[in-house]
Amino acid sequence: MSVSTASADTATGIDGDPRPFVVGIGGTLRAGSSTERALRQCLSAVERQGGRTALFSGEDINLPMYNPHDLERTPAAAAMVAALRAADAVVIGSPGYHGGVSGLVKNALDYIEDLRGDATVYLDNKPWGVITCAYGWQAAVATLGQLRVIGHALRAWPTPLGVAINSDDPIWNAEGDLIDETVSGQLEMLATQILTFAAAGRASS
Numbered sequence: 001m002s003v004s005t006a007s008a009d010t011a012t013g014i015d016g017d018p019r020p021f022v023v024g025i026g027g028t029l030r031a032g033s034s035t036e037r038a039l040r041q042c043l044s045a046v047e048r049q050g051g052r053t054a055l056f057s058g059e060d061i062n063l064p065m066y067n068p069h070d071l072e073r074t075p076a077a078a079a080m081v082a083a084l085r086a087a088d089a090v091v092i093g094s095p096g097y098h099g100g101v102s103g104l105v106k107n108a109l110d111y112i113e114d115l116r117g118d119a120t121v122y123l124d125n126k127p128w129g130v131i132t133c134a135y136g137w138q139a140a141v142a143t144l145g146q147l148r149v150i151g152h153a154l155r156a157w158p159t160p161l162g163v164a165i166n167s168d169d170p171i172w173n174a175e176g177d178l179i180d181e182t183v184s185g186q187l188e189m190l191a192t193q194i195l196t197f198a199a200a201g202r203a204s205s
Contacts, residue, residue: 020051020198023083026093026105026131027057032176034133034167038187039093041178042131042163045191046091051198056080056108057093066110073114081114088198089127090156091190096134096143101150112154121155127197128156129190133165140164157201159193161186 024043027036036057043053056079063077073081084090094105115122128151134140144164151158163186165171171180178184 017052020046020088020195020202021086022046022051022053022089022091022194022198023087024053024055024057024091024093025061025080025084025108027061028095028102029058029062029104031058033058033095034165034172035093035095035131037172037176037178038131038133038163038165038183039091041184042091042093042129042187042191045188046195049191049195051191051195054083056083061104061108063108063111066107066113068113077111080108081111084112084123085115085118085120087123087126088202089129089194090123091129091131091194092147092151093131093133094143094147096132096136096139099139099142101143101146109150109154123151123154123156125201126156127194127201128154128158129194130158130162131165131187131190132163133167135166135168137164137166140166157197159190159197161190161193163187163190 024039026039027033043055046053060076094101112122130144130147132140132143141164144162148158165183171183173179
C-alpha cells in the first residue's frame, strides 16, 4: 500500500496542497508490525478519500526521552513536531503492552508538549483517530481508552469510532495483507470520520 513518508515538504505543507493533511504516529520498533500495518491501511484509506498523509513509525519515533527543559531536538523529533503543527488531523496506533500504551508511542506523544505555546495549543479542535493492537481484547480495548483520554488532554476530538484489533485473530495473511473484512471496514470508516471532522474544523476556523 502507498502511504507518504515523512518529509519537510509534506510536514509543513509549503507545497500549498489544499487537501487535508493527516499525520499518523505509532507502531513498534519491529518493521511491519501489526500496529504499523493497521496505521498504513488507515492512512491509505485517507489518501483514497482525498487526503494526504505522513507516517511516523518504527525508527521515526525512536526518539530520546522527552525532556521539556531541554529544547534541543533531533532531526526526527523536529520533523514529527513540524508535521503535527501542520496537521489537520492525527491518527495514533499503539500496541497494548501489559494493558496500556507502549513507552515508544507515549514518548512520541509527549513531544506534542512543544506545541503548548502555539496559536493552536497542542492539537486544539483537531480530529484524533485511535488504533490499538494486542493479543487479546482486554489489552486492546484498555489501550484504546487510554489513547482517547490522552487525546482529550491534548484538546483534540477523538473520533466516535476507535479501532481495537485482537491480533490473536487471523487479521493478516502471510504476505501482510489485511484479510479481515470487519477490521478493513472499520479502518475505512475511521478514515472517513477523520476527514469529515477535519473538514468541519477547517470550516469553523
